[in-house]
Amino acid sequence: MHELSIAQSIMEIVAEHVPDDYQGSVKSITLKVGELSGVVVESLEFCFSAVTAGTRFEGAVLEVERIGLTARCEQCATVSPVSNNAFICQACGSTQLTIISGRELQVSEIEVADNERKET
Amino acid sequence: MSIITIERKVLEKNDQIAQQNRVLFQQHRLLVFNIVSSPGSGKTSILERTIESLDGRITLAVIEGDIQTDLDAQRVARYNVPAVQIVTRGGCHLEAGLIRDAIRQLDLSSFRMLIIENVGNLVCPANYDLGEEFKVVVLSTTEGDDKPLKYPPMFRSASVLIVNKIDLLPYLDCDISALTANARRINPSLRIFQTSCKTGAGIPAWSDWLLQEANLRQT
Numbered sequence: 638m639h640e641l642s643i644a645q646s647i648m649e650i651v652a653e654h655v656p657d658d659y660q661g662s663v664k665s666i667t668l669k670v671g672e673l674s675g676v677v678v679e680s681l682e683f684c685f686s687a688v689t690a691g692t693r694f695e696g697a698v699l700e701v702e703r704i705g706l707t708a709r710c711e712q713c714a715t716v717s718p719v720s721n722n723a724f725i726c727q728a729c730g731s732t733q734l735t736i737i738s739g740r741e742l743q744v745s746e747i748e749v750a751d752n753e754r755k756e757t
Numbered sequence: 758m759s760i761i762t763i764e765r766k767v768l769e770k771n772d773q774i775a776q777q778n779r780v781l782f783q784q785h786r787l788l789v790f791n792i793v794s795s796p797g798s799g800k801t802s803i804l805e806r807t808i809e810s811l812d813g814r815i816t817l818a819v820i821e822g823d824i825q826t827d828l829d830a831q832r833v834a835r836y837n838v839p840a841v842q843i844v845t846r847g848g849c850h851l852e853a854g855l856i857r858d859a860i861r862q863l864d865l866s867s868f869r870m871l872i873i874e875n876v877g878n879l880v881c882p883a884n885y886d887l888g889e890e891f892k893v894v895v896l897s898t899t900e901g902d903d904k905p906l907k908y909p910p911m912f913r914s915a916s917v918l919i920v921n922k923i924d925l926l927p928y929l930d931c932d933i934s935a936l937t938a939n940a941r942r943i944n945p946s947l948r949i950f951q952t953s954c955k956t957g958a959g960i961p962a963w964s965d966w967l968l969q970e971a972n973l974r975q976t
Contacts, residue, residue, distance in 0.1 A: 743765055
């Protein structure tokens with residue numbers, strides 16, 4: 638259940654970008670989650686709603702963009718998708734692969750509704 | 758509506774602290790590794806056998822991660838090895854900040870190898886860099902030969918696999934060649950040792966390799 642501490646970290650990152658005195662609300666947060674990140678998205682969504690409950694981010698939705706696992710072959714330079722169960726180049730069969738996507742776990746966008754902002 | 762575009766790693770804080778730990782370890786020319794496995798695979802027993810097998814040929818210290826108790830640190834402390842216990846109080850993995858706090862209790866110049874025993878869990882610790890040089894994943898034969906396929910992030914992130922409890926093979930349906938083949942499907946560069954803490958088989962090969970690696974860092 639490390640999804641709870643991941644949810645906490647996401648909230649901390651969002652808080653750094655949305656000032657304390659901001660009067661609008663955070664509508665959604667886009668998160669890139671790689672296939673090899675070891676994160677269970679459903680569990681993360683549950684934890685995120687739990688950690689944001691009662692905070693100024695309550696109601697913010699996590700928009701998850703899942704990133705597939707791809708790798709570049711060190712032998713033939715082909716970039717191909719990798720099955721989670723076999724790290725083998727689909728072109729030449731080599732096992733010398735460098736992962737180029739699939740490890741992501743990052744916040745990419747925060748959508749805020751500023752129409753509630755108080756005019757001064 | 759407006760959109761703030763950021764590209765920030767969720768675990769960036771952990772990764773930054775891990776990097777600080779790593780720099781500190783390198784300054785002290787320490788060999789530091791992180792042992793991970795599911796609960797009950799024999800991590801602490803391997804540690805005990807390793808300390809016995811090294812038999813004072815190298816100075817070392819241990820950081821023990823546990824959800825609830827300090828039983829493992831007590832086991833290790835019997836060998837007169839400095840041992841710091843981190844009790845995570847339910848937390849399913851160690852984080853870099855916990856390691857940073859733990860090493861403040863150690864004199865890093867008084868030993869050459871630091872072993873971090875993570876909380877028993879094959880999922881969560883894969884995400885958290887602690888600043889170690891490499892991960893050692895332990896898999897016992899009773900867990901079945903298909904485990905590497907079920908936990909690819911962990912087996913991909915480890916450099917060494919120890920297959921433990923090989924003395925039980927005659928009683929189990931575990932096929933050790935299938936197990937190692939499955940592990941290499943996920944991570945072809947895994948270095949694999951086969952051990953039994955009951956009979957001591959394989960422990961000298963593993964501990965001699967460690968000693969050799971630690972010596973490389975001193976030169």
